Amino acid sequence: MTLSYSRDPFCCFTTSQDLASFFDCHRAAFAHFGGVPMTIVYDRTKTVVRRHVAPGEAVPLHPEAVAFAGHYDFDVLAAYRPTGKGRAERQVLIVRDHVLAGRAFSSIEEKDAAFAAWVPLRRAKVHGTHGEIIGHRAVRDHVALRPLPPTPCVVSQRHLRHVGKDCLVAFDANLYSVPARKVRPRQLVEIRATKSQVTLYSTVPAAAGDTLLAAHPRAVGRGAKIVDERHWDGLPTGAGRRTTTGDVVPQPRRDQLPGPDAGSLQALLNRAAAASVEVGRRPLSVYDELTGTRPFTTNRATKEPS
Incomplete structure (x- = not known):
C-alpha cells in the first residue's frame, strides 16, 4: 500500500492471498501509517470486485469488502485508472531491489523486520516526482488520515x-x-x-x-x-448390528426356510443339479401300447411305367 500524496510505502509478506489474509494486510497497513485514508484505489482484484462490467456501469463489490470499508470509513474506488496504477506497482520493484535482493530469510517475520528497518532509509530520500523528501511530505499525509476505530474488523x-x-x-x-x-x-x-x-x-x-x-x-x-x-454423541454406534467374519455361514431364519417343493424346483433350475438326476429310459412301443395306436411307418409306393 502506498500513500498517494507522499509515496510513503508499506509492505508486508504473506503466504496466502485469500480474503482474510488480504484484509489482515489492510489492518497492518493502517497500523503502520497510524490512520485510515479517505479513499483506497484498487486494481479490480477479486477480493474487492465481484465481476467486471462495462465502462460507466456500477462496479459490484464483494460484501466483505463493503463491510470492511464501512467499518473503517473509507471509500472504495475500483476503477481502471492507469495514471495511478504505477504508484503502487513501482513500490514492488523498489522493495524487491532494496529489501529482498541478495538476502536469505527463514521466516515471514524476518522479511517484515527487514522492510521495517529499510523504511527510514526510504523516507530520507527525495522523490523524483514531487521533488520533496518522502518523510517530510509523509508527515502531512499522516495528519490527514482518519483515526482508527476502537475495535478491528475481522473479515471471514x-x-x-x-x-x-x-x-x-x-x-x-x-x-x-x-x-x-x-x-x-x-x-x-x-x-x-x-x-x-x-x-x-x-x-x-x-x-x-x-x-x-x-x-x-x-x-x-x-x-x-x-x-x-x-x-x-447421538450417532449410531453399531452395537445392535449383526456382523460376521466370513468363517461361519449364517443360518437362515425359520421363516426363510424353503417349502417341500422348493428343493426339487431349485434342483431343476440348477444345471449341475439337474445333470445328476437319474432319468428312466423305455422304448417308444410302450407308449403305443398305452394309447392303442400302431407305430407310424412309411411305405413307399412303386410307380408302374406307362
Whole structure:
C-alpha cells in the first residue's frame, strides 16, 4: 500500500492471498501509517470486485469488502485508472531491489523486520516526482488520515457446505465436526473462516434463535480432522448390528426356510443339479401300447411305367 500524496510505502509478506489474509494486510497497513485514508484505489482484484462490467456501469463489490470499508470509513474506488496504477506497482520493484535482493530469510517475520528497518532509509530520500523528501511530505499525509476505530474488523470467508453422515464438514481440504443432535446428513451449513478460526452456523435458526453450531481452530495444511468428541454423541454406534467374519455361514431364519417343493424346483433350475438326476429310459412301443395306436411307418409306393 502506498500513500498517494507522499509515496510513503508499506509492505508486508504473506503466504496466502485469500480474503482474510488480504484484509489482515489492510489492518497492518493502517497500523503502520497510524490512520485510515479517505479513499483506497484498487486494481479490480477479486477480493474487492465481484465481476467486471462495462465502462460507466456500477462496479459490484464483494460484501466483505463493503463491510470492511464501512467499518473503517473509507471509500472504495475500483476503477481502471492507469495514471495511478504505477504508484503502487513501482513500490514492488523498489522493495524487491532494496529489501529482498541478495538476502536469505527463514521466516515471514524476518522479511517484515527487514522492510521495517529499510523504511527510514526510504523516507530520507527525495522523490523524483514531487521533488520533496518522502518523510517530510509523509508527515502531512499522516495528519490527514482518519483515526482508527476502537475495535478491528475481522473479515471471514463464507461458504456453504453439506454435512456428511459422520457429522463432518469439508472445507479447504480439511474436516470439521458439528454436533450430531443439531444437524442431519446432507444439511447445508455456513462456514465462516478467518486465518485462525473456523466457525460453522446453521442456515435455519434453532428454537432459541441461535445458529452457531461449532467453532474450531483452523487446520494447518491439508487432510486434517478437527473433531470434538462430544459432537459424535447421538450417532449410531453399531452395537445392535449383526456382523460376521466370513468363517461361519449364517443360518437362515425359520421363516426363510424353503417349502417341500422348493428343493426339487431349485434342483431343476440348477444345471449341475439337474445333470445328476437319474432319468428312466423305455422304448417308444410302450407308449403305443398305452394309447392303442400302431407305430407310424412309411411305405413307399412303386410307380408302374406307362
